[in-house]
Amino acid sequence: MTIATERAAIAPKAAEQPWGIGLLRRIIDHRSDYLYILPALLVMLVVIAYPVYYTIELSFFKTPPNLQMKDKIFVGFDNYAAILSSSSFHRVTINTLIWTVFSTGFAFLLGLAAALALHREFAGRGVLRAVLLIPYVVSAVAASYVWKWLYHSDFGVIGALAVQFGLTDRPINFLDNTTTVLPSLIVVNVWKEFSFAMVMLMAGLQTVPEQLLRAAQVDGASAWQRFWHVTFPHLRGVSMVTVLLLMVANFNSFIIPWIMTSGGPAGASDIWITDIYNIAFGRQRYGVASAYAVILFIVMMVLGYFYVKALTRGDEARAG
Amino acid sequence: MSTATQSSLPTTRKPIDWWRWAGRFTILLLLIFTVLPMLWMVLTSIKSQFAALQYPPQWWPAEPTLNNYWRLINPADSIGREFLRYFWNSFYVSLITTILGVVVAVPAAYAFSRFRFPGRTFLFFTVLVRNMFPAVVFLMPLFLLMRWMGLVNTHGSLILTYLTFGLPLSIWLLKGFFDNIPIQLEQAARIDGATRFQAFLLIVMPLSTPGIIATSIFSFIGAWNEYVYAYTFLSKQESMTLPVGIQRFFTEFATDWPGLMAATFLMSVPVVVLFLVLQKYFVRALTEGAVKH
Numbered sequence: 001m002t003i004a005t006e007r008a009a010i011a012p013k014a015a016e017q018p019w020g021i022g023l024l025r026r027i028i029d030h031r032s033d034y035l036y037i038l039p040a041l042l043v044m045l046v047v048i049a050y051p052v053y054y055t056i057e058l059s060f061f062k063t064p065p066n067l068q069m070k071d072k073i074f075v076g077f078d079n080y081a082a083i084l085s086s087s088s089f090h091r092v093t094i095n096t097l098i099w100t101v102f103s104t105g106f107a108f109l110l111g112l113a114a115a116l117a118l119h120r121e122f123a124g125r126g127v128l129r130a131v132l133l134i135p136y137v138v139s140a141v142a143a144s145y146v147w148k149w150l151y152h153s154d155f156g157v158i159g160a161l162a163v164q165f166g167l168t169d170r171p172i173n174f175l176d177n178t179t180t181v182l183p184s185l186i187v188v189n190v191w192k193e194f195s196f197a198m199v200m201l202m203a204g205l206q207t208v209p210e211q212l213l214r215a216a217q218v219d220g221a222s223a224w225q226r227f228w229h230v231t232f233p234h235l236r237g238v239s240m241v242t243v244l245l246l247m248v249a250n251f252n253s254f255i256i257p258w259i260m261t262s263g264g265p266a267g268a269s270d271i272w273i274t275d276i277y278n279i280a281f282g283r284q285r286y287g288v289a290s291a292y293a294v295i296l297f298i299v300m301m302v303l304g305y306f307y308v309k310a311l312t313r314g315d316e317a318r319a320g
Numbered sequence: 321m322s323t324a325t326q327s328s329l330p331t332t333r334k335p336i337d338w339w340r341w342a343g344r345f346t347i348l349l350l351l352i353f354t355v356l357p358m359l360w361m362v363l364t365s366i367k368s369q370f371a372a373l374q375y376p377p378q379w380w381p382a383e384p385t386l387n388n389y390w391r392l393i394n395p396a397d398s399i400g401r402e403f404l405r406y407f408w409n410s411f412y413v414s415l416i417t418t419i420l421g422v423v424v425a426v427p428a429a430y431a432f433s434r435f436r437f438p439g440r441t442f443l444f445f446t447v448l449v450r451n452m453f454p455a456v457v458f459l460m461p462l463f464l465l466m467r468w469m470g471l472v473n474t475h476g477s478l479i480l481t482y483l484t485f486g487l488p489l490s491i492w493l494l495k496g497f498f499d500n501i502p503i504q505l506e507q508a509a510r511i512d513g514a515t516r517f518q519a520f521l522l523i524v525m526p527l528s529t530p531g532i533i534a535t536s537i538f539s540f541i542g543a544w545n546e547y548v549y550a551y552t553f554l555s556k557q558e559s560m561t562l563p564v565g566i567q568r569f570f571t572e573f574a575t576d577w578p579g580l581m582a583a584t585f586l587m588s589v590p591v592v593v594l595f596l597v598l599q600k601y602f603v604r605a606l607t608e609g610a611v612k613h
Contacts, residue, residue, distance in 0.1 A: 191354070254455065
């Protein structure tokens with residue numbers, strides 16, 4: 001914090017003159033600065049900016065399946081209309097919302113519980129944190145295959161355990177059943193990502209001032225009251241960022257449903273990205289898939305707005 | 321970050337601290353939830369095909385065997401040759417991605433941290449917002465672009481993609497580290513006659529090694545685990561990386577679950593080891609930004 005203020009004093013902001021000749025002058029004055037970001041800028045233009053532009057363009061065209069894009073036909077907003085009015089889009093959207101809300105909610109709650117339990121210093125705390133983080137580090141592909149085996153309809157260990165404990169009389173077919181498939185996949189997703197929330201919230205907990213907690217205790221606040229009135233308000237910023245990052249990741253999920261069920265059975269675990277992938281690379285309808293991607297892109301931009309706001313709030317408070 | 325000052329509240333005088341027990345219980349449950357799937361993967365991988373496909377299952381392998389592993393790492397075996405090939409491809413792509421990523425991200429992050437050029441804030445937000453885009457948005461046009469550049473089925477397509485997609489986070493992280501290096505150090509070096517570049521190389525770089533390690537682990541693990549682009553860009557068997565290649569084992573030997581579990585285990589070893597060794601940096605990279613900025 002002190003370093004930041006010192007730096008601000010040394011490098012004061014150039015006179016604010018956002019547009020016109022002033023801007024041009026400032027750009028010329030700073031021309032050598034841009035050399036540093038040039039390589040990054042170049043690859044990002046090619047690999048990020050161009051594809052975004054091209055996706056938006058393609059979303060207004062009917063594209064031939066052979067990828068000869070010079071043969072594409074302009075169709076205006078037809079692709080958008082086709083998606084928004086299709087019944088499968090509604091079904092997939094509901095799946096995606098269930099997937100995202102439950103994955104995010106459970107990952108956050110488990111992460112919060114783990115963070116609170118691991119906050120206190122005790123022997124083996126570091127080891128525990130490391131073990132809990134392993135699922136987050138391993139590839140989603142590996143995780144999907146392992147869980148597919150755990151859920152196996154005949155030899156899966158989960159079904160066998162359920163029988164062992166007398167919960168059912170024969171193994172359950174988790175992944176081939178339209179009602180159990182989505183919850184089963186959500187469990188895998190939560191397994192994979194809850195420790196991300198844990199790490200974020202553990203870092204957040206370190207920012208809670210010790211004196212405040214002690215003062216509350218002296219004043220007779222119970223453990224719950226201390227959590228609710230002191231700890232939790234301090235975690236608000238981190239919680240918001242964590243929930244947003246989890247939501248974005250979950251809206252963009254692909255690997256777990258794709259490898260474990262390919263969206264099946266009967267589309268019961270189809271979510272936005274698996275649907276787009278099928279439309280683009282299965283049915284070769286790039287125009288429609290592009291329009292679909294643009295719709296998601298708008299949803300993400302809304303989330304992105306809140307993300308940047310949550311991230312920069314601290315900065316503004318410091319500057320102001 | 322003060323890791324030393326942990327909760328040191330005066331211990332409550334109540335006979336049983338229910339909260340503490342609730343915490344222990346929570347940790348136990350989460351530990352079981354986390355570890356059981358991994359344990360079952362390992363137990364399955366040391367069973368024979370016959371032993372794995374039994375009902376009720378053999379909870380503990382009656383005749384543990386390492387055959388599944390030997391077959392995968394034996395270059396004389398056709399399966400082993402294929403697996404080692406994927407392993408090498410993954411390693412190569414991840415390593416090059418990581419090195420190039422650092423080379424490109426360091427100067428950019430330095431500029432964002434030190435200079436006040438016009439467009440800086442705008443550029444920076446685009447860097448951040450990139451993380452919001454669904455991967456598929458880029459998939460189709462990138463596929464066409466790679467085809468146009470003749471990079472389909474080459475590792476170049478993956479390296480270029482991973483490198484670029486890792487940049488926003490790398491730049492953001494490194495900027496945080498550069499921000500914490502007092503500018504006076506550089507100024508002192510400049511007064512002593514160093515050029516800007518020398519000051520950067522001799523003062524800033526050594527001090528930001530933790531940041532560079534943190535971003536490197538992140539890009540390596542990200543590249544190692546990436547599936548969607550590899551799945552779309554690579555169709556030739558000899559260029560495939562592990563996440564894609566492993567699928568071939570699954571379809572070719574459809575019921576060989578022990579073999580598949582051994583393959584997923586071997587595939588996880590490098591990233592888990594890397595993570596365990598450099599855990600501190602990894603966690604820092606994960607939380608930096610969200611908490612501090």
